């Protein structure tokens with residue numbers, strides 16, 4: 001399967017800034033022969049601009065950073081799959097570490113978001129990952145198992161072809177501390193194994209991305225590891241030049 005390189009812009013960029021970065025990215029990647037799939041996750045307000053700027057780049061898609069599991073209704077501040085699709089998003093992140101740990105999102109809510117977004121035609125990148133405390137207390141497998149079981153509890157078998165998993169160790173996000181090859185290989189191996197328990201044979205074709213302090217100089221090494229099918233990039237995706245280097249790594 002083609003490697004997926006995804007940019008999570010988090011709460012950065014106005015519409016004009018998003019348009020500029022996406023247009024620069026399109027320029028840098030046009031005519032570069034790459035079989036990589038590129039996904040950009042701007043803030044909600046800039047999804048339409050980013051989608052328009054990336055329209056001519058066949059390998060690129062745009063996604064949203066979150067979604068609410070209802071079609072519409074009295075959910076102040078939330079956004080539905082149909083609204084995201086209407087803005088030009090085809091992907092959505094669920095369970096990002098910042099939503100779990102800063103916004104206190106539960107495993108159960110992440111599961112409802114994942115299933116609902118898939119059922120409504122979006123591709124979903126479910127994020128999982130352990131804190132430093134959990135890793136140091138030997139709970140890596142247990143945490144990943146809990147997050148995968150709850151995150152995928154309601155997913156319909158027919159929707160698995162639109163699912164990806166991003167392993168992002170919380171201690172590596174925004175810290176400059178990337179998981180070493182052994183740590184990443186181990187966590188991705190465990191994730192693949194646990195996915196098999198939850199999804200059966202379909203687990204083999206679900207892309208597993210690594211995220212956490214990915215930079216142009218460590219991207220190729222991470223992509224070479226077994227069971228690393230792509231990268232989810234935060235800080236280093238905010239500049240078109242550095243993100244393009246990661247796409248082409």
Ligand code: 13P
Pocket residue numbers: 008096168172173174175176211212213214232233234235236
């Ligand atoms: P950084 O690349 O800034 O560590 O962020 C990773 C991340 O959270 C991507 O979703």
